[in-house]
Amino acid sequence: MRELSYAEAIREALQQEMQRDERVFIIGEDVGVYGGAFGVTLGLVEEFGEERVIDTPISELGIAGAITGAALMGMRPVGEIMFMDFTTLAMEQLVNQAAKIRFMFGGKAKVPFVLRTPAGSGTGAAAQHSQSLENWFVHVPGLKVVMPSTPYDAKGLLIASIRDDNPVIFIEHKLLYKVKGPVPEEPYTIPLGTTEVKREGRDLTIIATSIMVQRSLEAAQQLAEEGIEVEVIDPRTLKPLDKEPLIRSVMKTGRVLIVHEACKTGGYGGELAAVIAESEAFDYLDVPIIRLAGRDMPIPYNRTLEYHTVPQVENIVQAARDLARGRM
Amino acid sequence: MSLSETKKRELLRQMYTIRAFEEKAEQLYAMGKVHGTMHLSIGMEASAVGSIAALRPDDLILSTHRGHGHCIAKGADLRLMMAEFMGKEAGYCRGRGGSMHIADVKGGNLGANGVVGGGIPIAVGVGLSLKMQKRDQIILCFFGDGAANLGPFHEALNMAAIWKLPVVFVCENNQYAMSLSVKKAFPIERISDRAAAYGMPGVTVDGNDVMAVYEAVSQAVKRARAGEGPTLIENVTYRWRGHSKSDANRYRTREEIEAWKQKCPIKRFRARLIEEGILTEEEADRIAQEAYAAVDAAVAFAEASPEPALETIEEGVYA
Numbered sequence: 001m002r003e004l005s006y007a008e009a010i011r012e013a014l015q016q017e018m019q020r021d022e023r024v025f026i027i028g029e030d031v032g033v034y035g036g037a038f039g040v041t042l043g044l045v046e047e048f049g050e051e052r053v054i055d056t057p058i059s060e061l062g063i064a065g066a067i068t069g070a071a072l073m074g075m076r077p078v079g080e081i082m083f084m085d086f087t088t089l090a091m092e093q094l095v096n097q098a099a100k101i102r103f104m105f106g107g108k109a110k111v112p113f114v115l116r117t118p119a120g121s122g123t124g125a126a127a128q129h130s131q132s133l134e135n136w137f138v139h140v141p142g143l144k145v146v147m148p149s150t151p152y153d154a155k156g157l158l159i160a161s162i163r164d165d166n167p168v169i170f171i172e173h174k175l176l177y178k179v180k181g182p183v184p185e186e187p188y189t190i191p192l193g194t195t196e197v198k199r200e201g202r203d204l205t206i207i208a209t210s211i212m213v214q215r216s217l218e219a220a221q222q223l224a225e226e227g228i229e230v231e232v233i234d235p236r237t238l239k240p241l242d243k244e245p246l247i248r249s250v251m252k253t254g255r256v257l258i259v260h261e262a263c264k265t266g267g268y269g270g271e272l273a274a275v276i277a278e279s280e281a282f283d284y285l286d287v288p289i290i291r292l293a294g295r296d297m298p299i300p301y302n303r304t305l306e307y308h309t310v311p312q313v314e315n316i317v318q319a320a321r322d323l324a325r326g327r328m
Numbered sequence: 329m330s331l332s333e334t335k336k337r338e339l340l341r342q343m344y345t346i347r348a349f350e351e352k353a354e355q356l357y358a359m360g361k362v363h364g365t366m367h368l369s370i371g372m373e374a375s376a377v378g379s380i381a382a383l384r385p386d387d388l389i390l391s392t393h394r395g396h397g398h399c400i401a402k403g404a405d406l407r408l409m410m411a412e413f414m415g416k417e418a419g420y421c422r423g424r425g426g427s428m429h430i431a432d433v434k435g436g437n438l439g440a441n442g443v444v445g446g447g448i449p450i451a452v453g454v455g456l457s458l459k460m461q462k463r464d465q466i467i468l469c470f471f472g473d474g475a476a477n478l479g480p481f482h483e484a485l486n487m488a489a490i491w492k493l494p495v496v497f498v499c500e501n502n503q504y505a506m507s508l509s510v511k512k513a514f515p516i517e518r519i520s521d522r523a524a525a526y527g528m529p530g531v532t533v534d535g536n537d538v539m540a541v542y543e544a545v546s547q548a549v550k551r552a553r554a555g556e557g558p559t560l561i562e563n564v565t566y567r568w569r570g571h572s573k574s575d576a577n578r579y580r581t582r583e584e585i586e587a588w589k590q591k592c593p594i595k596r597f598r599a600r601l602i603e604e605g606i607l608t609e610e611e612a613d614r615i616a617q618e619a620y621a622a623v624d625a626a627v628a629f630a631e632a633s634p635e636p637a638l639e640t641i642e643e644g645v646y647a
């Protein structure tokens with residue numbers, strides 16, 4: 001199959017949805033001729049014009065409000081916040097307005113938008129341009145939260161998100177933009193709320209999100225050479241969460257390692273651990289559930305410190321090995 | 329408020345130092361010696377230098393992502409700045425902050441900022457406490473044209489105005505917020521016109537004329553120190569380089585950039601000082617050479633400095 005980068009896959013999803021549905025438009029900072037800070041929307045303003053690829057002033061709350069209002073009016077806006085860190089400026093509209101309108105209005109209105117934003121560290125951009133704040137959104141009923149880990153998933157999940165009737169926070173990862181993978185040319189959807197087993201294994205389950213899926217797959221490859229068979233699972237959408245595949249996997253392996261980049265305390269790993277602990281898989285656990293996550297600290301600028309702030313392949317290998325060989 | 333000849337020479341030296349620092353920063357980046365990104369203020373030196381020249385040494389500033397110039401003009405130690413830029417333990421922020429977060433708290437620089445407009449509301453708190461503590465210092469808050477379109481700008485200006493806080497707001501209008509031209513981002517000609525809405529004076533200045541900037545900011549400082557409240561100053565200038573390291577300049581023309589380069593604030597001030605008989609060509613050259621040499625020495629210091637120790641990684645999150 002043809003290969004695209006993660007950024008190209010997202011661009012193609014936007015392009016195909018804009019071709020299919022006139023109500024879809026893009027709005028954000030520097031999304032036009034600049035193509036977005038990471039080049040994701042490059043070329044779209046040339047194809048669709050400034051009316052459908054709208055450059056805004058630096059007004060994050062304004063962007064969030066604009067997509068909320070437009071969605072209320074029957075449009076299908078795709079907003080972009082240049083760095084996830086700046087969704088903090090947009091929170092009021094996202095959390096108090098967009099997320100709650102459907103419910104507060106007794107189901108008489110809907111807010112079908114997508115808000116795309118890149119998260120994650122590894123680019124030397126320091127504490128205010130490197131955060132992984134997905135759990136802020138997971139905590140808010142009414143929002144859906146999507147975090148693709150491959151180009152294939154990025155395209156299918158973005159198209160599904162645009163067609164979804166709810167506000168969707170679509171979280172990309174800066175280091176994934178250049179990662180390549182097979183992507184079909186025709187439009188396709190991956191339903192929100194479908195967990196995928198990315199690699200099968202019998203000894204241990206790794207549940208990972210976003211870039212940590214890629215790192216876990218690399219770790220699994222290395223561990224296979226040592227005779228440890230790791231199953232790697234990607235929830236893909238944090239909300240809604242498709243729990244069954246996680247539970248089934250843990251019942252098979254009895255050991256689970258959860259890996260994400262966001263700070264450990266209050267991170268999504270806690271939720272995943274609780275889901276497992278509350279399920280029938282609890283009785284199948286041979287060892288305690290282990291979380292490997294970002295340290296509870298801001299992302300430092302220094303390259304070495306930055307590297308050691310979030311899980312890397314070698315940390316996953318080490319943790320998985322310890323867990324696989326742990327007590328029965 | 330005329331400046332002594334010595335002070336004028338000092339301003340030229342500062343402008344050359346900023347230029348030298350940023351040219352070197354660019355080279356180091358190209359050589360792979362620093363990572364991340366950086367925002368250069370080459371072409372905007374008069375705005376930083378002229379504004380800060382109007383302050384007393386114990387006054388305070390808040391800076392931006394494009395803050396090297398502010399930091400140098402405020403009297404920072406180039407060696408500690410360069411060490412920070414290279415992520416070293418000896419740097420102003422122990423290598424944790426980098427180019428976008430350099431702060432020299434002791435020297436009165438309360439920090440660059442990675443968030444556009446992030447410093448503007450902080451200026452309110454600084455001004456409020458200066459007033460509560462009955463101190464006669466003032467806070468000068470830099471921000472870009474882009475920042476003037478964020479909600480926090482409006483909240484902060486109003487608060488500073490109603491409480492007559494000792495704040496000077498300096499908007500460095502360099503014509504673009506990343507790729508967005510001020511022509512598309514504002515329905516008004518002058519950003520300083522917004523001051524009227526908050527009941528404070530608004531002044532637009534030729535931001536490439538260091539003396540004009542100095543004069544305008546001096547008035548605002550005087551007013552702030554006298555307890556009469558804030559002023560909004562707009563320094564009209566231009567950034568020669570791309571927004572950051574990932575800018576293909578697709579939103580502007582080469583001609584436009586060239587035209588602004590003709591208005592180089594350093595060349596202009598140098599010519600003026602020579603014309604006024606304050607400097608000879610040779611003396612001006614020497615000032616420039618000394619600036620470049622000081623930056624080279626800072627690089628040597630930074631390169632010889634140790635990296636932060638990995639064991640210290642979790643230090644400093646809490647006081």
Ligand SMILES: Cc1ncc(C[n+]2csc(CCOP(=O)(O)OP(=O)(O)O)c2C)c(N)n1
Nearest residue numbers: 086394442443444472473474475504505506
């Ligand atoms: C709240 C926020 N939104 C977006 C960004 C990304 N960003 C960094 S600098 C910049 C442009 C800033 O323009 P301006 O305020 O005019 O300052 P300049 O870069 O021109 O000096 C943008 C959009 C950011 N850092 N913070």
Ligand SMILES: [Mg+2]
Nearest residue numbers: 472473504505
């Ligand atoms: Mg600007």
